[in-house]
Amino acid sequence: MTGTQLLERDALGTLEAIAARIRRHVVDMCAGPEGGHLGGGLSCTDVLTALYFSVLDVDPRRPDDPHRDRFLLSKGHAALALYATLAERGFFPVEELAEFGRPGSRLMGHPVRAVPGVELPTGSLGHGLALGCGFALAARYADSPARSFVLLGDGELQEGSVWEAAIAAATLRLDRLVAVVDSNGLQLTGATKDIAPMEPLAERWRSFGWSVREVDGHDPALLAEHLDAAPWEPGKPSVLIARTVKGHGLPFLAGRPASHYVTLSPRNHSRALNALRATEGMG
């Protein structure tokens, strides 16, 4: 991490405080005209916070720096959380988040390149890891120390293309590639374990030749510590399995499939903001 980033983070507060602000943005965005992917946005907020405010070597003033670290949100439906993170990180004004889902806005429901800080569009599941392999390979050919990070959903792991890329990354010994699995245990209609069980996740990744760690996905400092330390084993790509809760921070939705896509009524919007204040001790 650079000195500039440290200064910026001090000015912005602790990782927990930043994550709390991002969560509030996500809740606000789901009160907009189209609603949004609330549950999966909240489950990966701490991961995104750790990445953008502690781990990634990116500079909002130089978003095209060829030697920057690159991040891809393979579970593109959490776009709202990514947009909120990028805005808080200074890639574009926080005020623009109010445009999410509004006609004419560039803040589409899945990440688009028009939004500063978005590397490539995602949304159809199963694309991000192969793209991340491409990033990591290109960095290797350029003799760049840059790392590439890809955030996947655990339901997304049902896409076969993820495992094509997992094979390629291990074969090519892409140890500058780091995957994070937002393992919230739920997908659109129910529990991942009931629909197409992906456990034991750590064993699966390990058997594909990856270096694996599992952590609490809602401890941004801990997430940052592990992500910063990657690669954990020379010659192996790393995957951090972040155990998370879908709809984290909202007791009336947390851990329920119904949190997947939500348009918050004015009443529920207030209720959600109150819940965030209560859980984060900021009320």
Added chain:
Amino acid sequence: MSRATREAYRDALLPLLARHPELMCLDSDTGLFSADHAAAAGEQYLNLGIAEQNLMGVAAGMAACGRVPFVNTMAAFATSRALEAIKIDIAYNRLPVRIMATHGGLAAGHLGPTHQALEDLAVMRVLPGMTVVVPADAAATEAFVEQSLNLAGPLYVRLGRKATPPLPVGPPPVIGQAQTLRQGGDVVLASCGPYPVLACLAAADVLAGHGIEATVLNMHTLRPLDTETLTAAARPADLVVTLEEHWRGGGLGGAVAETLAERAPVRVVRLGVPDTFVDQVGNQEHLVAHYDLTAERVVRAVRTALDTAARSGRTDRKEHIS
């Protein structure tokens, strides 16, 4: 000299890799690059295994970081199996990935419908920003590979499998410019790919014997289609016939019909593989003959159409009917 377009591509790429360090060759275990070829390409060649979606994704990721990957796969696998990766990862981002698709059309021959690609041109040419070319011979393949260095966006190149004959005539092939191989005012024969273009040239000779002068266009670039050359050729003509190794829908015939319906309405007859999966063993020549993608078929189509038009009074070129 007869030569396989896929081998022409490989042999053209190798020296380019040495001169242009940003180029890459990513393979999906197609076997096109032998161990010697791979050694010649050095670090710029990678065999990523039998995983076409991953192939396209890795290529897109590298292209987003400034590399220019040529990816090798078969047309059937590129455009059906890996279509979403091509659409979203490559075309949507306008990335300079070169999709080198072998076994195009009926070139897979006896390998059967799983390996034949009779829909690839239709699928590729609807993607915004995708350049789609079908070189008719080895020389055109070499030219297109070289010209791709100046192309900013994605490129789909349909290649063959076995050796096919060279075109006997024509101006230098340039991506985006239809080649006028023969000029005639009565009918236009538009085609792409080795056997169809040769069949149209042969058909033009036969038609001339019947007093029918044909313009023969090698429309090797389906997107962007050279609409100027096409409409200029079609305006004075009574009929346009297209011929391609592709199902009749959506390929070159579709592109020509769409263009002419809007810009220069004229009767268009589309010849191609009928609406069926190939149901018998045969090499490319056998299947081309089996489905009658031949000069004789083109001649019959022209004479039938002109005959019908004359009888219904839609043309004053009755002297063509003999």
